[in-house]
Amino acid sequence: MTPDSFNFLAGLVKARSGIVLTADKGYMLETRLGPMLRRESMQGLDALAQRLRAPRAEALAAEVVEALTTNESSFFRDGKPFEHLKKLLPKLAAARPPGQPIRVWSAACSSGQEAYSIAMTAAELGPALGGRKLDILGTDISREMLDRAQEGVFTQFEVQRGLPVTMLVKHFKQEGQRWRVAPELRAQVRWQFFNLMEDPRTLGRFDIIFCRNVLIYFDAPTKSRVLGSLAGMLAPDGVVYLGGAETVLGLTERLVPAPGERGVYEPARATAKAG
Numbered sequence: 001m002t003p004d005s006f007n008f009l010a011g012l013v014k015a016r017s018g019i020v021l022t023a024d025k026g027y028m029l030e031t032r033l034g035p036m037l038r039r040e041s042m043q044g045l046d047a048l049a050q051r052l053r054a055p056r057a058e059a060l061a062a063e064v065v066e067a068l069t070t071n072e073s074s075f076f077r078d079g080k081p082f083e084h085l086k087k088l089l090p091k092l093a094a095a096r097p098p099g100q101p102i103r104v105w106s107a108a109c110s111s112g113q114e115a116y117s118i119a120m121t122a123a124e125l126g127p128a129l130g131g132r133k134l135d136i137l138g139t140d141i142s143r144e145m146l147d148r149a150q151e152g153v154f155t156q157f158e159v160q161r162g163l164p165v166t167m168l169v170k171h172f173k174q175e176g177q178r179w180r181v182a183p184e185l186r187a188q189v190r191w192q193f194f195n196l197m198e199d200p201r202t203l204g205r206f207d208i209i210f211c212r213n214v215l216i217y218f219d220a221p222t223k224s225r226v227l228g229s230l231a232g233m234l235a236p237d238g239v240v241y242l243g244g245a246e247t248v249l250g251l252t253e254r255l256v257p258a259p260g261e262r263g264v265y266e267p268a269r270a271t272a273k274a275g
């Protein structure tokens with residue numbers, strides 16, 4: 001692949017998704033885009049770049065972006081955020097007017113494990129939520145992942161990663177080698193295509209936002225912009241959860257670390273008031 005083709009492909013992916021492909025990612029492009037090249041009978045990435053420069057390449061461009069997303073996820077990933085959520089949900093339930101659901105956004109939800117883990121956390125709390133409903137929205141830029149999330153069927157390998165056996169038995173039904181999420185859990189989650197490069201205000205206001213393990217793929221200005229938008233959509237007593245390798249420090253002043261917690265961030269104003 002010529003440097004020109006690499007720069008073109010990297011520019012296209014960055015403009016459409018925020019994902020930064022550094023020069024050492026040439027091999028990743030080859031492996032991830034290989035199946036598409038073979039299907040389209042294209043000789044290589046230079047030919048792909050050429051096709052994408054031509055008019056009417058929209059569908060192909062979307063497919064390239066989709067192929068370059070990394071969709072790694074697991075149930076109760078990193079543990080700690082869900083421990084925090086367990087303490088937070090009863091507080092928010094008590095603070096909201098009767099009948100108002102707690103709105104939770106799993107931004108960059110991948111195959112859905114994060115959103116289902118949120119639903120299971122709420123289900124396990126039972127009466128501590130006083131009958132309060134959760135309205136969970138899972139969004140992603142990958143339509144393939146959204147389809148998988150919506151289907152709610154996971155392999156033995158996937159349910160063995162992070163999901164306690166008691167919850168597996170309680171919230172899933174075995175179908176051969178795979179496990180299907182119980183209808184009660186599925187009913188709590190809605191799925192929607194959403195690109196974090198777009199203005200998220202159309203999605204409304206949230207009490208809790210999980211935006212984990214996606215900012216790592218963006219550059220600093222993009223991270224700042226996304227974090228600023230998330231802060232603007234958050235209830236004053238809400239929180240944002242980020243991944244273990246992500247932070248707000250040096251990127252936005254609208255969110256601050258929750259005292260004594262890792263990966264949990266609050267709107268800056270709420271902290272100033274509390275102090």
Ligand SMILES: C[S@@+](CC[C@H](N)C(=O)[O-])C[C@H]1O[C@@H](n2cnc3c(N)ncnc32)[C@H](O)[C@@H]1O
Binds near residue numbers: 108195
């Ligand atoms: C590594 S997964 C993280 C999944 C989950 N949040 C977790 O922590 O387990 C990253 C996800 O971000 C999605 N993604 C990448 N760029 C995005 C964008 N611009 N808008 C929305 N989702 C994006 C990918 O499709 C992928 O499913």
